[in-house]
Amino acid sequence: MVTLKDVARQAGLSVTTVSRALNAYDDVAAETRAHVERVASELGYHPNHIARSLQGTRAYAVGLVIPQLVHRYVDSFWQEFIAGVTSTCGEAGFDLVLCTGKDLHAEQAHYQRLVRTRRVDGVILCDARVRDQRISFLRQSHAPFVAFGRVLGHDDFSWVDVDGTTGVRTAVDYLLSLGHRRIGYLGTPTAFSFTHFRHEGYVDALFAAGLDYDERLILEDLDVASELQAPIMELMNLQEPPTALIACADYLAAGALRAVRSLGIRVPEDLSLVAFDDTLVSQHTEPPMTSIRQDNQLIGSRVATVLIQQLLGDGLPPSHELIQPSLVVRQSTAPLPAA
Amino acid sequence: MVTLKDVARQAGLSVTTVSRALNAYDDVAAETRAHVERVASELGYHPNHIARSLQGTRAYAVGLVIPQLVHRYVDSFWQEFIAGVTSTCGEAGFDLVLCTGKDLHAEQAHYQRLVRTRRVDGVILCDARVRDQRISFLRQSHAPFVAFGRVLGHDDFSWVDVDGTTGVRTAVDYLLSLGHRRIGYLGTPTAFSFTHFRHEGYVDALFAAGLDYDERLILEDLDVASELQAPIMELMNLQEPPTALIACADYLAAGALRAVRSLGIRVPEDLSLVAFDDTLVSQHTEPPMTSIRQDNQLIGSRVATVLIQQLLGDGLPPSHELIQPSLVVRQSTAPLPAA
DNA sequence: CTCGCGTTCCAAAACGTTTCGGACAGATTA
DNA sequence: TAATCTGTCCGAAACGTTTTGGAACGCGAG
Structure with missing residues (x-):
């Protein structure tokens, strides 16, 4: 050397x-x-980056801790996100140090080790939770970090997020424009911060259209483990069942699709379905699904950019960035048939 | 600290x-x-790992360079693989340093920097190519590394691979058992090393069954960019078209499914279809596809294990490990109808 | 008593970099 | 002429660890 x-x-x-x-x-x-x-x-x-970072200036690396069990249902989120992060980091001469934690506590321990030991200059935090112990920890330990996902009422750290509210609102507006008035809602786990923003978009859109918020049309806190079949059946057997459904994740939409099909309900003829994420899953179902698309690679890239700016320019104020998703219309949505 | x-x-x-x-x-x-x-x-x-590695003993990190453009068609391979690598590394007290390279040359430069600078103790190499400059480089620079994927005729480095030959052979045997005799083949890009092993499984199975190798039934070197529609049409318009098709990747199977459907050919009634990879794509098509499944997380885990063994126990002989894929039977395959 | 030996400990150098505090020369100013 | 400043350069310390090459001690053997 x-x-x-x-x-x-x-x-x-x-x-x-x-x-x-x-x-x-x-x-x-x-x-x-x-x-x-x-x-x-x-x-x-x-x-030699190692010698450099020992010296105390800069490690030229950023840290990211991902969940140990990558559920297949998240599809390709992580790899797209990581690809975005690493390519942006690479351009700035930074590496990405990756660890897994089996739970949030383990994740936190990794973050602690990474920053304490100066292995990295700053970290990226994903999957922001409603009350996120990792964020409190990182804030109090003065470690530079950027989160993917905001937390309501906390603007004292930098984040990049997808505007799920507008995303869902756009989707509901689209369904309204097709004539739908009874629009059901399938929500992701409430522990995740983004869940609430997406929900807000649903409420906003209904309110703006002067429609009632009917609790019977709302299923919340659905994770992959929960069996969708029964609740969907209940939903569709209402006196006035929904004519459209907005599912806040592709895996929920795919599950709903299977469930309603088993009830003899056709998509989109009898029921319109909108998904969120636009992964390969929603593209390959039959029919291919209308979905709210977020560019995960772009998100990773933006998060990395913000973090690196934060690291190089010292003492910058927290930055907040909202990325707009887009509605990709496919064949799972159709105009409300004249009853 | x-x-x-x-x-x-x-x-x-x-x-x-x-x-x-x-x-x-x-x-x-x-x-x-x-x-x-x-x-x-x-x-x-x-x-402090940094100080340790400066001192020259061990960095407690392994490196991995992934392609910059993560094609969505590879689905969740990378994230599953990475999850396997990091969780195994974590148990052994190693971190994963991740970079992206826009091409093989850039990848090689990253590997060089990582090992020269002692940022990592060893590296993982993926997507082994038939003639892989990165492997030659790593060998000659005496950097400890483990590859995912073998290269024919080179056993002087450690690798972990999926037994694609047996995988495809099992699939073909299954189709044979359903009565199919004219079985088409859709092959992945020939630059990849695994392409040839999968092809070999096809040939082996035909040979064992005493069937001819009919070149007209073989489409090779298909990447996602190539339009499948035309070649598939040509294939299905043969005088004696295939009654079954084995596609060496999920994206090829999904593309073929769309192509044949546009020709009015039904799956599996008129044509049986087998995919390779068993990603979410093949699980969510209509019908869900019979696919050869490889456990990417396990692969990542094994690669990491081998590399770490190599790093801790000095001067071990190269290790070679073949992981068996399994055939997941779904609804895209059916017995050959009595003509 | 002296020698050698085993056990337990330690001072100092080394890894490659950055940075602090100054050194030195030449130019400018008083 | 003497003092100050400016532009370039450098020695040495520091970051936290491992490792080399002993040192100090007690003990048994000669």
Whole structure:
């Protein structure tokens, strides 16, 4: 490995000067700098990140802890997100250090270790929860971090989020424009922060249209484990069943699709269905689903950008960024048939 | 941050002794060791990986470079694989350092930097190619590495692979058992090493059954960009069209499904279809597809295990591990109807 | 008593970098 | 002329760890 010392010897200068030349300090002559740069590139010098970060300045790495059990239903979220993070990090000369935690507590321990040990300069936090112990911890330990997902009432840290409220609202508006008036709602687990924003979009849209909020049309806190069959059956057997359904995740939409089909209900003829996420799942069902699409790679990229800005420019105020999802219309939605 | 020095001061010993006590050297008295361990845990001491790796022993990290553009068609492979790697690494006290490269050359540059700079102790290589420059590079630079995917004729490095030959062969045998005799084949890009092993399974099975290898039934080197519609149409318009098709990737199977459906061909009544990978895609098509399943998380886990063994136990011979895929039978395959 | 040996401990160097505090020369100012 | 400033450069310390090469001690053997 070619070190600073090698460059210094070859250039006939001290290690200090070489370091300062390479790091754009202004107390080195332009000529000297040019010489150093030439020698460095001739020798194929690359700075040793490890030594750098030991020294205390910067590790040139950011940390991310992901859940240990990647449920298949989340589809390709993580890999798209990670691809976004790493490619943006790479451009800025940062690496991504990845760990898994079996639960939130383990995740927190990893974050602690990563920042305490200076293995990373800052961390990325995902899946923000309504009351998130990890966030409290990171705030109080003064570790630079950016979250994917906001938490209601906490604007003292940086986050990037998808505007789920507008996303759902757009979807409901679209269903309204097709003539639907009884629109059911399938919600994701309430522990997740985004769940509430999506719900808000549903409420807003109904309110704006002057429609009642009918609790019987709402199923909440659905995770993959919960059996959708029974609640969906109950929903569709109401005196006035919904003519459209908005599912806040692709896996819920796919499950609902199977459930209603088993009841002999056709999509979209008898029931319109809108999904959220637009993963491969919603694209390959029969019929392919209308879905609210969020660009996960873009999200990862934005999160990384914000974090790196935060790391390089010191003491920036928290930044908040809302990314707009888009409605992808496919064949699971249709105009309300004249009854 | 609590350092070795803090522990030493608190314990009334030298840094050296504390270090050696904690690292199970045998030149420290049992009593002293116990004392040191108690003080260390009281103070909440955790070794600084950065300093360790600077010192030259071990970085406690492994590297992985993934493609920059994660095609959505690969579905959730990367995230499952990464989840397997990180959870196994975590148990052994290793982190995963992740980068992206826009092409193989960029990937190689990252690998070089990671190992040269001692940022990682070893690396994982994925998507082994038929003639893989990255592998030649890693071999000659004596960097410990494990590949996911073997390369024909090179057993001088450790790899973990899926037995695609047996996988495809099992699938073909299954189709044969259903009475099919004209079985078409849709192959993945030939640059990938696994493509050839899968192909071999196809050939083997036909040969064992005493069937001819009919080139007209074979479509090769199909990537997602290539339009499947035309070649599939040509295939199905043969005088004796295939009654079953084995597609070496889910995305190919899904594409083929759409293509044949547009020709008015029903699956599985007119044509049986087998996919490879068993991602969510093949599970959510209509009909859900029979697919050869590989456990990506397990693969990641095995790769990590092998690499870490290699790192801890020095100078082990290369290890080779073949993981068996399994055939998941769903509704895209049916017995050959009596003509 | 002296020598050698085993046990237990430690000081110091090393890894590659950044940074603090100054050194030195030449130019400018009083 | 002497003092101050400016532009360049550098020595040495520091980051937290591991490792090398002893040192100090007690003990049994010669």
